[in-house]
Amino acid sequence: MAMCEQGTFQSTKLNTFKNILEQELDSGFDDSVVIGGVDAFIDRWKIELSSGLGELPCYSKLSKPKRKLWISSILKKISEANVGQHLNKTNSKSLNNKANKIQKKSTKLTDSVYQIEGMTRRNISESELAKLNINNINDLLYFVPNRHNDFGDIRKVSDLQDGQDQTIMANVWEGSVKKIRPRLWSIKVIVGDDSGNVSCNWFRHGYKKPYLLSAFKPGTKLVISGKTSLFAGRITFQSPEYELVNESADSLVHTSGLVPVYPITEGITQRRIRTVVKKAVDSMADEVNDHLPNHLKKELKFMNLSSAIKNIHYPDSILQYNEARRRLAFDEFFVLQLAVLMRKLSLKTENHFLDLNIDLNKINGFIDLLPFKLTDSQNLVIEEILHDLNSQVVMNRLLQGDVGSGKTVVALVAMLALVFDGYQVALMAPTEILAQQHYATLSRLLSSGHIIEREENYIVLKLPDFDKTITMGILIGSMKQSAKKIIVEKLNQKEINIIVGTHALIQDDVNIPNMGLAVVDEQHRFGVEQRSILRKKSDNPHMLAMSATPIPRSLNLTVYGDLDISILNELPQGRKEIKTRFINDEDRFKAYEFTRQQVEKGRQAFVLCPLIEESEVLQTKAATEEYEKLVSDIYPEFNVGLLHGRMKLIEKDEVMIQFQNHDIDILVCTPVIEVGIDIPNASVMIIDGADRFGLAQLHQIRGRVGRGQFQSYCILIADAPSENAQFRLKLLEGSNDGFELAEEDLKLRGPGDYLGTRQSGLPNFKVAQISDFEILHQAREAASKLLIRDPKLQHKDNFDLSKLVIGYEERLYSDIN
Numbered sequence: 001m002a003m004c005e006q007g008t009f010q011s012t013k014l015n016t017f018k019n020i021l022e023q024e025l026d027s028g029f030d031d032s033v034v035i036g037g038v039d040a041f042i043d044r045w046k047i048e049l050s051s052g053l054g055e056l057p058c059y060s061k062l063s064k065p066k067r068k069l070w071i072s073s074i075l076k077k078i079s080e081a082n083v084g085q086h087l088n089k090t091n092s093k094s095l096n097n098k099a100n101k102i103q104k105k106s107t108k109l110t111d112s113v114y115q116i117e118g119m120t121r122r123n124i125s126e127s128e129l130a131k132l133n134i135n136n137i138n139d140l141l142y143f144v145p146n147r148h149n150d151f152g153d154i155r156k157v158s159d160l161q162d163g164q165d166q167t168i169m170a171n172v173w174e175g176s177v178k179k180i181r182p183r184l185w186s187i188k189v190i191v192g193d194d195s196g197n198v199s200c201n202w203f204r205h206g207y208k209k210p211y212l213l214s215a216f217k218p219g220t221k222l223v224i225s226g227k228t229s230l231f232a233g234r235i236t237f238q239s240p241e242y243e244l245v246n247e248s249a250d251s252l253v254h255t256s257g258l259v260p261v262y263p264i265t266e267g268i269t270q271r272r273i274r275t276v277v278k279k280a281v282d283s284m285a286d287e288v289n290d291h292l293p294n295h296l297k298k299e300l301k302f303m304n305l306s307s308a309i310k311n312i313h314y315p316d317s318i319l320q321y322n323e324a325r326r327r328l329a330f331d332e333f334f335v336l337q338l339a340v341l342m343r344k345l346s347l348k349t350e351n352h353f354l355d356l357n358i359d360l361n362k363i364n365g366f367i368d369l370l371p372f373k374l375t376d377s378q379n380l381v382i383e384e385i386l387h388d389l390n391s392q393v394v395m396n397r398l399l400q401g402d403v404g405s406g407k408t409v410v411a412l413v414a415m416l417a418l419v420f421d422g423y424q425v426a427l428m429a430p431t432e433i434l435a436q437q438h439y440a441t442l443s444r445l446l447s448s449g450h451i452i453e454r455e456e457n458y459i460v461l462k463l464p465d466f467d468k469t470i471t472m473g474i475l476i477g478s479m480k481q482s483a484k485k486i487i488v489e490k491l492n493q494k495e496i497n498i499i500v501g502t503h504a505l506i507q508d509d510v511n512i513p514n515m516g517l518a519v520v521d522e523q524h525r526f527g528v529e530q531r532s533i534l535r536k537k538s539d540n541p542h543m544l545a546m547s548a549t550p551i552p553r554s555l556n557l558t559v560y561g562d563l564d565i566s567i568l569n570e571l572p573q574g575r576k577e578i579k580t581r582f583i584n585d586e587d588r589f590k591a592y593e594f595t596r597q598q599v600e601k602g603r604q605a606f607v608l609c610p611l612i613e614e615s616e617v618l619q620t621k622a623a624t625e626e627y628e629k630l631v632s633d634i635y636p637e638f639n640v641g642l643l644h645g646r647m648k649l650i651e652k653d654e655v656m657i658q659f660q661n662h663d664i665d666i667l668v669c670t671p672v673i674e675v676g677i678d679i680p681n682a683s684v685m686i687i688d689g690a691d692r693f694g695l696a697q698l699h700q701i702r703g704r705v706g707r708g709q710f711q712s713y714c715i716l717i718a719d720a721p722s723e724n725a726q727f728r729l730k731l732l733e734g735s736n737d738g739f740e741l742a743e744e745d746l747k748l749r750g751p752g753d754y755l756g757t758r759q760s761g762l763p764n765f766k767v768a769q770i771s772d773f774e775i776l777h778q779a780r781e782a783a784s785k786l787l788i789r790d791p792k793l794q795h796k797d798n799f800d801l802s803k804l805v806i807g808y809e810e811r812l813y814s815d816i817n
Contacts, residue, residue, distance in 0.1 A: 014053075015221075016219050016221055017041065017045070017049060017074075018075060018078045019221050020041060021038075023171075024067070024071060025068075028064070031059065037059065037060055038059040039058055039059050039060050041219055042056050042059065044218070053078070057070065107284070107287075109136065109137045109141070109288065112136060112137075113129060113140055113276070115137065116279055116280055118279055123275060124268070124272060124273070124276045131265045131268070132265065132273075140277060141281065141284060141288065141309050142766050142767075144313070144328070144767055145260030145261050145263075145312070146263050147261050148259060148315070148321065149165060149225065149261060153166075153167060154168060154169050154223070155167065156193060157191075157192055157193050157197065157198050158195035159195070160198065161235075162228055162230050163227065165226065165227050166227075167224065167225040169193065169224075169245065170193045170224060171191060171192060171193070171219060171220070171222075172190075172217060172218055172220040173190045173192055173197065174189070174190050175190070176189075177210065177212075179209075183205055184205055185203065185206070185210050186202075186203055187210060187212050189201075189213075191222060191224060198236065198237065199236045199237070200236070200237040200240055200242070201231075202239050203239065215242075215244065221244070221245040222243065222244060223245060224237055224241070225240055225242070225259070226238070226240025227240075241259070241270070241271065258315050258317075258318070260274060260277070260313050260314065262274070262277070278313075278314070281309065281310055285310050286306045288306050288309060289800055290305040291305075291331075291800040292334070292801075293797055293798065293801070296786075302323075302326070302327045303323055303324065303327055305331075307324070308324040308327040308328050309328075310324075311323065312324040312325060312328055328767040329765075329768035329769070329772050329775050330775050332766065333768050333772070333775060333778075333779035333780075334779040334783055335801075335804050335808050336808070337782075338787065338793070338805045339805050339808050341784060342791075342792075345791060354394075354516050354542065357421050358421065359420050360386075362416075362420045362466060363386070363416060363417055365464070366448075366463060369448040369463075370409070370448075372572060372573070375405075375406065375568075375570040375571075376570065377405070377567070377568045378409065378570075381399065381568060382410055382413050382414075384397070384564075384566050385397065385399075385413075385414045385417075385544065385566070388564070389414070389418075394540055394541075394542060396542075396543050397544055397545070397566055398546075398547065398551075398566070399411070399544060399545065399566045399568070400550060400565065400566065400567045401568030401569075402737075402739070403700060403703025404572070404575060404706065404707050405569070405572075406568060407568060408441050408442070409445055411519050412442055412445055414517060414544055415427070415498055418516040418517045419497045419498065420466065423515065423516030424491070424497055424512050424514045424515045424516065425497070425498050425515065425517040425519065426498075426537070427442075427520075428501060428503075428505050428506070428534055429500070429502055429521045429522065430502070431502065432478055432502055433656075434522065435474065435500055435501055435502045436474070436476070438500050439474045439500045442472060443459060446461060446463070448464065449463040449464070450462045457473055457474050457475075457486070457487055458471060458472060458474070458487065458496065459473075470498065471490070471496045472496070472500070473487045473490065473499050474487070474499070475501035475504045477504050479504075484504070492513065499512065503530065505534060505537075506534050506537070510537070511537060512537040512538055516538070516542060517543075517544060518534050518535055518542070518544070519544045520544070520546065521548075522546070522547060522549070531545070545563065548703070549696055549700065550739040550741070551742060552746045552770070569739070574709050575707075578702055578705060578712045578713065578736060579711070579712070579713050579714070580702065580713075580714040580715075580716065580732055580733045581714070581733060582716040582718070582733045584717075584719070585717060585718070585719035587717075591715045592635075595607075595666065595684045598684050598713070599635075599638055599665050599684075603682065603684065604659070604664070604666065604667070604683070604684075605666045605684035605685070605686065606667050606682060606684070606685045606686065606704060607626065607666060607667070607668045607669070607686045608669055608670070608671065608685065608686065608687045608688060609622045609623040609626050609668065609669070609688055609689070610622060610688050623644045623670050626668050626688070638665040638666055639663060639664050639665045639666075640664070640667075640668060641655050641659060641666070641668065642655070642667075642668050643667055643668070643670070644670045645670055655667070659679060660679060662681065671693075671701065678707055679705075680707045680708030680709075681708055682705045682707070682712070683706075683711065684705065684715070685705045685714045686715045686717065687701060687702075687714065688717050689717070689718065690716035690721075690729055691718040691726075691728075691729065694748075695728045695731060695745035695748060696738075696745045698716070698729075702714040716729050716732065724748070727748075728745075728748065786798070
C-alpha cells in the first residue's frame with residue numbers, strides 16, 4: 001500500500017475508533033456500542049490503532065471511572081493526530097487549488113465533460129450523457145434537479161417511523177449478500193447507534209457478486225437516508241441512499257442537508273449523476289460568464305450566476321435555493337423576451353407592406369346586413385384589426401375567443417376589408433371537418449348577397465353596394481384531383497377571392513399570388529413552419545391567427561410573445577351559460593332520462609364516448625357498443641346516429657347533414673366533435689369517461705352545445721375518478737370562463753401537454769416554469785426597457801447578451817427564417 005494511502009486508511013480507523021469512544025461516553029461506558037464490545041474492534045484493527053495510539057488495554061476489564069479517564073486520553077491523542085493530518089492536507093489542498101486554476105484556464109464550458117479533472121467514462125459514459133441531452137460542461141452545469149430531499153434532520157434509530165423519508169448516522173455492525181435467483185442479489189447490512197439497530201436492504205442485478213458490500217465493513221460510520229418500511233414487524237430501510245462519513249471530506253454529497261434529485265433515465269442512478277454533477281459544479285461553476293447587466297442584478301437583487309448554479313444544485317438552505325432558482329428562471333425568461341420582442345420590432349419595421357385603401361363604408365354596410373348585432377368585444381377587436389391594416393406595418397395578431405364568442409365573423413370582416421380592395425385572402429384550418437364548417441359558416445354569413453353561381457367547391461356571389469362579385473372556394477385533401485385542379489387554377493388566376501382549406505393550401509402546386517391576409521384557425525395545432533409556408537404563398541401578407549382554446553397570459557408572453565393579442569370575452573346576445581353537472585357512473589340512467597326529456601321538447605343531444613388514447617380502433621368499438629345500447633335499450637323511440645374517426649369523410653358528412661337537419665335526435669360520437677360542429681338546436685352534451693379528458697379539452701367539447709337560444713346542459717360522467725380528475729371536473733362544473741379554466745389547466749398539465757404539440761414554438765426551459773408569472777413579468781418589463789435604450793443590443797455592455805439572444809432566436813425561429 002502506498003504511504004499516502006496507508007496514512008489515509010490509518011486516519012479513517014482512528015476516526016471510526018473516535019466515534020465509537022464518543023458513543024461510549026454518551027452511553028455511560030457500558031461497552032454496548034460495538035457488537036462484541038470495544039475489545040473486539042481493538043483486536044480487529046490492533047496494528048492500525050496501536051501505531052498511532054500506543055499499547056491499548058483490555059477495555060472490558062477496566063472499571064467505569066478508569067474507562068472514562070482512558071477514553072478522555074485516547075480522544076485527546078486522536079485529536080492531536082488529526083491536527084497533524086489536517087496540516088498536511090492543507091498544504092496538499094493549496095497545491096491542488098493551484099493545479100485546478102491552471103486546469104480551469106485551459107478548460108472551456110463548451111468542452112467535453114471528460115475535460116473536467118477526475119471525470120472519466122467510468123463515472124458516466126457518452127451514451128448515458130446523450131440520454132440526458134448533455135453534450136458539454138455547460139449542459140452539465142445546467143442539468144438542474146427536479147427537487148431536493150432534506151436530509152438535514154438526522155434521527156436516532158429508536159426514533160424512526162414507518163413510511164417516512166428519514167436520515168440516521170450509524171455504525172456498520174455486519175453485512176451479508178445472498179443470491180435469491182439468477183442474476184438477482186440481495187444485500188443486507190445491519191447498522192446501529194446507541195439507541196438501537198436497523199436493517200438496510202438493497203437489490204442488485206448481474207451475474208457477478210455485487211461489490212456494494214465492500215463499502216460496508218464493520219465499524220464503518222455511515223449516513224443512511226431513505227424511506228422506511230415494515231418487514232416482519234420491524235422497521236427497515238429499502239434501497240436507501242448512503243454515504244461513508246469521512247471526517248476530512250468537505251461535504252456529504254448524497255445524504256447531507258438538501259440533496260438534489262435529478263431527472264434520470266433507466267440505467268443511471270441518482271448516486272452516479274450526483275457525483276458527476278458535483279465534480280462539474282465544484283470545478284467549473286466559477287467559470288461561467290455572467291451575461292446579465294450589473295444594474296439589473298443590483299435592481300432585482302440577484303445573486304451572481306456562478307453562485308446561482310452552485311445553489312440550484314447544493315444550497316445550504318431552502319431560501320438560497322429559491323434565490324438561485326429565481327435568478328436562473330429570470331435569465332431564461334429574459335433571453336426569450338428579448339428574442340420575441342426584437343422579432344416583433346423587426347416585423348413592424350420591415351420595409352415592405354401592403355398599401356391598403358380600407359373602405360369603412362363598405363365594411364359597415366356589410367356589418368349592417370348581418371342578422372345579429374355584434375358584441376362590444378367584437379366591435380373593439382374589429383377596430384384593432386382595421387387599425388393594423390391601415391398602419392404601415394405588417395399585422396401579426398392573435399385573436400383569442402372562447403367557444404361561441406364569434407371569432408369567425410370578426411375574421412370575415414377582416415377578410416372583406418382586403419377583398420374590397422382587390423386582394424385575395426386565405427383561411428387555413430387544421431382538419432377537414434373544421435374547414436368545411438368554416439366554409440359553410442362563411443357562406444351563411446355572406447347569404448345576404450345575391451348568389452350568381454354555386455358549384456360543389458366554390459360559390460360566386462354579389463354583395464349589396466359592392467360593384468364586384470366575390471368568389472369563395474374550398475380546398476381540402478379529400479377532394480377529387482379534378483376538383484382540386486379547378487380550384488388551384490382559379491387561385492393562380494386570382495379568380496378566387498376567399499379560399500378556405502386545410503394543409504392542402506400549403507402544397508407546392510398551390511399559389512395565392514395576390515394574398516393580402518392569411519387567417520390560421522386553431523393555430524396552435526399547426527407548426528411554426530406550416531404557418532410560415534402559408535405566409536410565403538404571397539409577398540408579406542398580413543397574418544391573423546385564431547384560437548378557440550383560451551390561452552393563459554403566461555403563454556401569451558412566451559410562445560406568442562411576438563404577436564399582438566386581441567380577446568373576445570363576451571358571448572353573443574341571447575346565448576345562455578351552459579349548466580354543467582358532474583355525476584358518478586351509478587347515476588348514468590338519470591342522465592339518460594334527463595336527455596329524453598330534452599329531446600321530447602324538440603332538442604338534440606350529443607353522447608360522447610370515453611377517450612381511448614391507445615387505440616382509435618378501441619375508441620370506435622366503444623362508440624359502436626354505446627350506439628347499439630342506446631338504440632336498442634335506452635332510446636328505441638328516437639333516431640340515434642353514430643360518428644367516429646374511422647368513418648370515411650363522405651360518411652361523416654352524411655351523418656352531420658342528418659344531425660343538422662334534425663333527422664338525428666341523439667348523436668353518439670368520439671372526440672372528433674371537439675371542434676367544428678355547430679348545431680344550435682343541441683342542448684345536451686353527455687361526456688362519458690370525463691375523467692380521461694383534459695380540462696381545456698372538456699371545455700372545448702362542452703362548447704358544442706349552448707350555441708342557440710335554448711338553455712343547454714353538460715353532464716360529466718366518471719367511474720371512480722382519481723383525486724386529480726375530480727378536481728378538474730369540479731372546476732368545470734363551477735366555471736364557464738375559458739380563460740380561468742385555461743390558467744388552471746396549465747397548472748395541472750404543464751405547457752407541453754396544454755398546447756398539444758412540440759412544433760408550437762414553446763421554449764425548452766431548464767429552470768423556469770410557465771406558472772412563474774411574476775418572474776416572467778419582471779423579465780418582460782426588463783427586456784422592454786433594455787430594448788428602448790439599445791434596440792439591437794449593440795452597446796458593449798450588452799455584447800455577451802446579444803450573442804445569447806442571437807443563438808436563442810436562431811433556435812426559436814429557425815423554421816421561419
